Amino acid sequence: NAGVTQTPKFQVLKTGQSMTLQCAQDMNHEYMSWYRQDPGMGLRLIHYSVGAGITDQGEVPNGYNVSRSTTEDFPLRLLSAAPSQTSVYFCASRTNSNQPQHFGDGTRLSIL
Amino acid sequence: QKEVEQDPGPLSVPEGAIVSLNCTYSNSAFQYFMWYRQYSRKGPELLMYTYSSGNKEDGRFTAQVDKSSKYISLFIRDSQPSDSATYLCAMRDGSNYQLIWGAGTKLIIKP
Numbered sequence: 001n002a003g004v005t006q007t008p009k010f011q012v013l014k015t016g017q018s019m020t021l022q023c024a025q026d027m028n029h030e031y032m033s034w035y036r037q038d039p040g041m042g043l044r045l046i047h048y049s050v051g052a053g054i055t056d057q058g059e060v061p062n063g064y065n066v067s068r069s070t071t072e073d074f075p076l077r078l079l080s081a082a083p084s085q086t087s088v089y090f091c092a093s094r095t096n097s098n099q100p101q102h103f104g105d106g107t108r109l110s111i112l
Numbered sequence: 113q114k115e116v117e118q119d120p121g122p123l124s125v126p127e128g129a130i131v132s133l134n135c136t137y138s139n140s141a142f143q144y145f146m147w148y149r150q151y152s153r154k155g156p157e158l159l160m161y162t163y164s165s166g167n168k169e170d171g172r173f174t175a176q177v178d179k180s181s182k183y184i185s186l187f188i189r190d191s192q193p194s195d196s197a198t199y200l201c202a203m204r205d206g207s208n209y210q211l212i213w214g215a216g217t218k219l220i221i222k223p
Binding site: 004031040041042043044045048050058059090092097098100101103104105106 | 120144154202210213214
């Protein structure tokens, strides 16, 4: 049982480039979320999904897009990378809103 | 002012000591309180999950919630070097999906 798998683990981009961060879970969880973690700021919610075909914005959605075509996958797209998006990105999933979240090991992204 | 405040540390204690980690919050509507542990270059993992006020114990870990003071604590007894990690608190109210996170306290247990 792999849990939540994030790829890639590390990525360096140039300003203006686009890319997709992948997230897959094999626990049949309905709820999935994307967070970014920056020093001194805790985890901040970017986008979340409560089931296939349903997504919504979190606290810091600007510059990011998501889609949820299957229960298993929840990719995060950076449309035009900016240095302010340098961060560690975590994907999480859970059964429902009252259950604890399971996190992947993160993608460390640097924008030059 | 942040909704959830957590001292970033680092907090360094000798092996075997009792550790106390704390978070304060400003929103009296918070009802669900969590403590996560995060090792370096890993994702957070849930340690304790409590609803409303009171204590909850799990092995060497005790979570305490004082809603009147808007203060939550995590106690670690007989601390081990393997407890060295960053500890994050998180909380939410009864109707909101979104968790509000503390910035984390880095804990170092010296052998």
